[in-house]
Amino acid sequence: MPFNISNEEILETWRMVEVEKLDIRTITMGINILDCRTDDADKTGRAIYDKICLWARDLVKVGEGIERDFGIPIINKRISVTPIAMLVDGFTKEQIIRVGQCLDQAAREVGVNFLGGFTALVHKGYTRGAWELIQAIPETLAATQHVCSSVNVGTTKAGINMDAVYDMGQIIKKTAALTADKDGLGCAKLVVFCNAVNDNPFMAGAFHGPGEPESVLNIGISGPGVVSNVVKNNPDCELGELANRIKNTAFKITRSGELVGRVASSRLGVPFGIVDLSLAPTPAVGDSVAEILEAMGLEQVGTHGTTAALALLNDAVKKGGAMASSYVGGLSGAFIPVSEDAGMIAAAEAGALTLDKLEAMTCVCSVGLDMIAVPGDTPAETLSAIIADEAAIGMINRKTTAVRIIPAPGKKVGDYVEFGGLLGRAPIMPVNPNHSTLFIKRKGRIPAPLQALNN
Amino acid sequence: MEISKRAIITVLGNDRVGIIYGISGVLAQNNVNILDISQTILQEFFTMVMVVDVSQSLAEFAQLKEQLALKGKEMGLQVNIQHEDIFRYMHRI
Numbered sequence: 398m399p400f401n402i403s404n405e406e407i408l409e410t411w412r413m414v415e416v417e418k419l420d421i422r423t424i425t426m427g428i429n430i431l432d433c434r435t436d437d438a439d440k441t442g443r444a445i446y447d448k449i450c451l452w453a454r455d456l457v458k459v460g461e462g463i464e465r466d467f468g469i470p471i472i473n474k475r476i477s478v479t480p481i482a483m484l485v486d487g488f489t490k491e492q493i494i495r496v497g498q499c500l501d502q503a504a505r506e507v508g509v510n511f512l513g514g515f516t517a518l519v520h521k522g523y524t525r526g527a528w529e530l531i532q533a534i535p536e537t538l539a540a541t542q543h544v545c546s547s548v549n550v551g552t553t554k555a556g557i558n559m560d561a562v563y564d565m566g567q568i569i570k571k572t573a574a575l576t577a578d579k580d581g582l583g584c585a586k587l588v589v590f591c592n593a594v595n596d597n598p599f600m601a602g603a604f605h606g607p608g609e610p611e612s613v614l615n616i617g618i619s620g621p622g623v624v625s626n627v628v629k630n631n632p633d634c635e636l637g638e639l640a641n642r643i644k645n646t647a648f649k650i651t652r653s654g655e656l657v658g659r660v661a662s663s664r665l666g667v668p669f670g671i672v673d674l675s676l677a678p679t680p681a682v683g684d685s686v687a688e689i690l691e692a693m694g695l696e697q698v699g700t701h702g703t704t705a706a707l708a709l710l711n712d713a714v715k716k717g718g719a720m721a722s723s724y725v726g727g728l729s730g731a732f733i734p735v736s737e738d739a740g741m742i743a744a745a746e747a748g749a750l751t752l753d754k755l756e757a758m759t760c761v762c763s764v765g766l767d768m769i770a771v772p773g774d775t776p777a778e779t780l781s782a783i784i785a786d787e788a789a790i791g792m793i794n795r796k797t798t799a800v801r802i803i804p805a806p807g808k809k810v811g812d813y814v815e816f817g818g819l820l821g822r823a824p825i826m827p828v829n830p831n832h833s834t835l836f837i838k839r840k841g842r843i844p845a846p847l848q849a850l851n852n
Numbered sequence: 853m854e855i856s857k858r859a860i861i862t863v864l865g866n867d868r869v870g871i872i873y874g875i876s877g878v879l880a881q882n883n884v885n886i887l888d889i890s891q892t893i894l895q896e897f898f899t900m901v902m903v904v905d906v907s908q909s910l911a912e913f914a915q916l917k918e919q920l921a922l923k924g925k926e927m928g929l930q931v932n933i934q935h936e937d938i939f940r941y942m943h944r945i
Contacts, residue, residue, distance in 0.1 A: 402860075402936070404892055404901050406943040411862055411932070465914045466855065468934035649942045656941040663853035 409649075414469055417622035418684050419650060421657050422677045423473040424460055425513075425598035426667065427605035427613040428452050434484040438492030441484065442499030449476060449503035449512075452612055452667075457508040459664045463657055471657065472619070472679075473819075476504065477603035478514035486526035490533045497537035497544050504543035511586075513603030515546040518593070520555040521842070531561075534568050538583035539575035545601035551591035551788040553795045557843040562788065565589045566781030566837070570804060573773070577806035580814035584803040585736075585768060589784050591791030591798045596671050597727045602799055613670035614662045615727060618654040620646075621676045622683045624714070628692040639693070640713040647674070647717030655722045673727025674718035675764070676710075678738040680821035686710075686733055687740025698740055699750030704757050707731055711762035728797055733758060734768035736816065736823030746824045752783075760790055765799030770814045770823040773806040780804060782833035793846055857907035858887065858936045861920065863900040865929035867893075871900060875931065878923050879904060882911045903936070 413419040433444035453476050460474040478500070485493050497515055504512040515537060517527035534546050548565055551557035569589075573581035588602040595606025598615035605613070627646045631639055654672045662669035678686045687698040690706045711731045719725050733755065735741045744750035752769065759765055765787055771780075784800045791798030805814045808825050815822045863875060872889070879886060879902075888903040909916055917933050924931030 402939045402943055404890060404899060407860060407862060407901050407939055408897075408899060410939055410942055411864070415930075462914075465917055466935045467938040468932055469938060652941040653938060656937055659853050660855060660937075 413620070413623050413649070417620070417626050418681065419620045419623050419653070420470040420472050421616060421654055422619040423475050423598050423617040424456070424471055424657065424661050425475040425477055425603055425615045425617065426453050426456050426665070427477045427596070427609055427615060427670065429605060429609065429611045430479045431484055438485070438488045438496060442496040445478070445496065446499045446503045449478065449500075450506050453507045453509070455665060459661055462664070463660055467656065469653055469657065473510055475509050475598070475600060475603065476507070476512045477598075477605045478512065479605050480516035480518055481514055482517035482524065482527040482530040484526070485530055486524060488526070488529060490529050493530050493533040494536050494540065497533065497541055500544050501541035510543060511545050511600040512543050513545040513547065513600050514605060515544050516548065516604040518549045519561045520549050520552045520558050522558060523561070531564060531568060534587060535571040535575050535583065538572050538586050545586045545603065547588040547590055547593065547602045547604060549590045549593040550784065551792050551843070553592060553792050554845055554849045556845040557591065557785065557788045557792055559785065559837070559843055560840045562781050562785050563837055563840050565784055566777035566779075569780050569802065570777045573804050573806050580808070580816065581773075581803045581805045582816055585801065585816055585820050587801065589800045591788035592796060594727060594797055598673050599675065599677065599728060599732070601801060609670075610668055612667045614658060614665065614667050615670040615673065616654045616658040617673045617675065617677060617727065618650055619677045619684075620650040621678045621686050621689055623650060624676060624710070625683070625685070625689045625692055628689055636709060640709055643710065643713035644717035647714040648721045651718040651721035669724070671724045671726030672718070672722040674715055674722075674725055674729040675727070675732050676714055677732050678734070679819060680737055680739055680742075682739050685738045685740040686731060687738055687744060691740060697747060697749040698744045699754045703754060704761055707758050707763065708761040728764045730764040730797065731758075731762050732767060733763050734801070735826070736768040736770065736814070736821040737819060742821070742823060745826055752826055752828060756786060756790070759787060759798050760794065764797050765801070767799065767801050768803070768820065768823060769801070770803045770805050770808070770825050771828050772809045772825055773804055774809075775804045775828050776832065776834065778832065778834040778837040779828055781837045783828070785837065789843070792843075793848060795848055856936045857905055859904050859906045859933050860936050860939060861902040861904060861931065861933045863902075863924065863929050863931050864897050867898040868927065871927060871929065874923050874927055875900075875902070875920065878919050882909050882916055882919070884909045884916065
């Protein structure tokens with residue numbers, strides 16, 4: 398085949414990687430572990446450990462090989478497993494914590510930084526296993542380094558399980574308390590979802606859901622820096638044209654993800670699942686979603702117009718990305734994790750970005766209130782109410798929404814939490830001081846909305 | 853999935869005497885055939901792009917990459933090698 402790529406195109410790819418920090422954010426291997434269940438918790442934990450170590454033994458090596466071959470960095474190699482709640486019925490909380498520790502050991506053994514799936518899907522109610530697992534979350538997240546946990550409390554089809562919403566407020570508080578020496582780090586590994594997806598490659602919310610094959614590879618792309626440069630280089634064009642240019646760029650970014658996914662899948666002998674079209678930011682300067690929105694002409698992210706700018710951005714990314722990949726899935730929405738995005742941190746510090754505006758942004762395409770630090774004395778019921786609001790947005794709009802919130806022990810507005818690395822740092826943001834306690838304590842189930850009745 | 857036998861070498865930096873000599877020396881030592889070569893000043897950079905055939909390479913791709921980067925460092929240049937698929941995937945439908 399003749400070589401017909403121009404020098405300009407080669408240079409464009411070089412610039413994307415070297416200057417604009419294009420990378421593949423994650424290759425996440427989903428592994429079914431349902432077959433690891435035995436009549437004994439410790440044997441089950443050992444079987445899970447063995448299976449993960451067997452299936453994912455080459456994951457990191459293959460990832461690094463692909464980085465070298467194509468010259469594109471793959472930042473994270475990760476694992477997701479079947480929701481643990483599906484295989485711990487009959488085990489006690491203490492036993493489930495030990496299963497969690499086996500997951501942690503497996504993650505360490507194969508060299509991944511996070512392993513997701515300490516998960517319960519309870520949108521309609523608790524099984525005994527799910528209940529015990531949720532009770533085990535605080536201790537597990539305190540006792541492990543790599544394990545990520547998620548709980549799905551609502552869906553468009555089922556409505557919202559307000560018992561679980563109430564409980565998750567308490568669980569988040571307890572998780573923060575048990576990791577108080579690290580600013581409540583445990584909460585950074587815990588996501589509460591509405592309409593959680595089964596093939597999400599991104600942490601902390603990844604799990605290998607029901608309906609997925611024995612094992613699968615899902616890819617999370619990145620590239621806020623690349624998109625940001627496109628916007629900066631087009632300061633005057635009208636928004637339709639701008640959307641078009643973002644689309645072209647998103648296509649190229651996603652193609653790199655598609656290639657990595659296909660090659661990794663073939664080298665590991667595991668089917669290729671999906672590419673997740675989310676622009677994942679990092680705390681590094683120039684790798685920020687906020688910067689893109691500001692480049693569109695907003696003085697600071699969070700001001701009026703932010704929601705519209707975000708809607709345009711994310712829709713353009715999806716349109717370009719959908720053309721570039723044969724299988725699109727996962728969350729495929731905008732991530733605006735406050736602590737992991739330099740522009741978001743700056744806006745929150747300046748008071749330009751509030752919790753209320755972030756909530757509005759989740760209505761159009763953001764996947765939730767992500768990595769938000771609030772005062773340590775925020776009542777559990779207020780956290781539950783924040784979760785309920787997000788879940789309602791997800792339920793009514795037939796989309797995924799999530800809450801990953803850190804009530805940082807001993808901290809108040811004006812203080813900071815420091816997690817370091819990819820999890821970054823965040824200013825403590827104020828919450829509404831009025832109580833929602835009586836509403837949250839009603840518990841029960843919010844019925845599925847009319848949107849669910851589409852058959 | 854078979855990946856391509858061809859790779860692209862990009863050399864960026866300030867122009868000087870002996871760039872092609874230095875890079876092609878590393879390639880010759882490793883039995884890597886040069887298929888095409890072009891150089892331009894692009895976006896204020898001296899840019900050299902080489903298309904090479906790595907199918908008969910004596911060195912593993914990772915080692916070749918290391919040797920080229922090292923040679924580049926000696927000459928104050930950034931030298932990278934990537935399989936051509938990444939460019940085909942990104943720029944061609």
